[in-house]
Amino acid sequence: MTRWDAWASQQLDAIRAQGRWRELKTYDGDGVMGTVDGRQLISFASNDYLGLANHAQVRAAAHHAIDRWGTGATASRLVVGTRPVHDELEREIAQWKHTDRALVCPTGFSANLSVMSTLGIAGTTIFSDALNHASIIDGCRQSRAQVQIYRHADVAHLDSLLATVSGPKIVVTDSIFSMDGDAAPLQQIAQLCIRHSALLVLDEAHAVLGPELTPMQDLELLRIGTLSKTLGALGGWIAGSRPLIELLINRGRAFIFTTGLSPADTAAALAALRIYRSEEGSRLRARLRQLIDLLLPGHPSPIVPLVLGEDAVAVATASRLRDAGLWVPAIRPPTVPAGTARLRIAVSAAHTPEMVEQLKAALPPGSLQALLRHAAC
Numbered sequence: 486m487t488r489w490d491a492w493a494s495q496q497l498d499a500i501r502a503q504g505r506w507r508e509l510k511t512y513d514g515d516g517v518m519g520t521v522d523g524r525q526l527i528s529f530a531s532n533d534y535l536g537l538a539n540h541a542q543v544r545a546a547a548h549h550a551i552d553r554w555g556t557g558a559t560a561s562r563l564v565v566g567t568r569p570v571h572d573e574l575e576r577e578i579a580q581w582k583h584t585d586r587a588l589v590c591p592t593g594f595s596a597n598l599s600v601m602s603t604l605g606i607a608g609t610t611i612f613s614d615a616l617n618h619a620s621i622i623d624g625c626r627q628s629r630a631q632v633q634i635y636r637h638a639d640v641a642h643l644d645s646l647l648a649t650v651s652g653p654k655i656v657v658t659d660s661i662f663s664m665d666g667d668a669a670p671l672q673q674i675a676q677l678c679i680r681h682s683a684l685l686v687l688d689e690a691h692a693v694l695g696p697e698l699t700p701m702q703d704l705e706l707l708r709i710g711t712l713s714k715t716l717g718a719l720g721g722w723i724a725g726s727r728p729l730i731e732l733l734i735n736r737g738r739a740f741i742f743t744t745g746l747s748p749a750d751t752a753a754a755l756a757a758l759r760i761y762r763s764e765e766g767s768r769l770r771a772r773l774r775q776l777i778d779l780l781l782p783g784h785p786s787p788i789v790p791l792v793l794g795e796d797a798v799a800v801a802t803a804s805r806l807r808d809a810g811l812w813v814p815a816i817r818p819p820t821v822p823a824g825t826a827r828l829r830i831a832v833s834a835a836h837t838p839e840m841v842e843q844l845k846a847a848l849p850p851g852s853l854q855a856l857l858r859h860a861a862c
Contacts, residue, residue, distance in 0.1 A: 536835030666788030
């Protein structure tokens with residue numbers, strides 16, 4: 486007879502032996518300044534890329550929504566979980582992404598699960614980048630489609646795989662990859678999708694600064710993103726043609742069988758989106774661009790990976806940074822491949838140039854120079 490506590494303890498012992506033990510750390514603060522274990526730290530770990538999670542207008546919108554509708558949606562979206570603010574946010578996302586319709590989900594993870602499991606029907610082949618996010622991977626696993634993995638950002642490999650398959654095809658890729666911070670070659674991938682009559686599913690969760698996909702005639706495109714990173718709120722969104730969105734409303738299990746996004750989070754995301762699309766949003770993105778260039782000139786995203794190799798080296802380096810007043814957690818397998826443990830530096834428009842300079846001074850000698858050399862190759 487299996488004793489589940491004993492089995493779990495054995496698994497935990499194995500994790501410890503591998504040097505991959507994880508535990509929750511309570512962070513008390515905003516996106517860039519807070520305390521961990523009673524120590525004040527500057528955080529370079531947040532996905533609040535524009536600092537909108539604490540913007541006065543965003544906070545006020547959340548408070549107003551609570552006053553009007555309460556704290557929860559109270560049901561799934563198809564029952565009584567849709568409020569006027571959900572409709573309003575979906576209309577504005579569709580305008581933002583130049584699509585017929587949009588759909589708001591409780592999380593970005595559930596958005597990817599809904600899309601891949603709904604569209605990945607039997608007889609379909611999904612072509613997925615090797616470094617796609619876990620939510621895409623799990624969505625592919627839940628589908629009934631055949632899944633082929635193409636080498637990371639390798640357009641020639643993707644082309645060769647597409648050419649060998651008949652029947653319905655879906656190509657899915659992050660636009661910015663969450664652990665490496667690099668950009669997918671979107672224009673080339675889109676051209677392949679047109680040539681091979683494939684639907685392109687594009688996850689824009691981390692694409693606060695792009696890359697932008699130039700509109701192409703005959704490209705079938707479905708866009709996915711989060712409300713929790715660029716917009717500093719919570720939730721996910723899907724934007725595309727009316728038939729695709731309506732199919733997801735009717736068959737997307739991760740959308741149908743869960744309580745709707747709370748009114749407060751929905752209102753906060755709507756306020757943040759309006760800021761993003763305003764002159765203030767342009768200024769925030771320009772500021773973020775300047776701070777990234779201060780750290781690593783020309784890097785395409787706020788995610789700057791400092792790959793250190795062995796798990797122990799990454800953990801020790803993160804510990805030294807904490808001692809210097811900086812919170813940059815170590816990222817280890819299985820989140821990244823074995824031998825590529827790293828520090829994942831996340832820059833925000835809420836940082837100051839002085840904070841970035843402090844980080845640069847505390848990083849291992851030569852590490853940024855190595856990144857610059859790698860980027861130039």
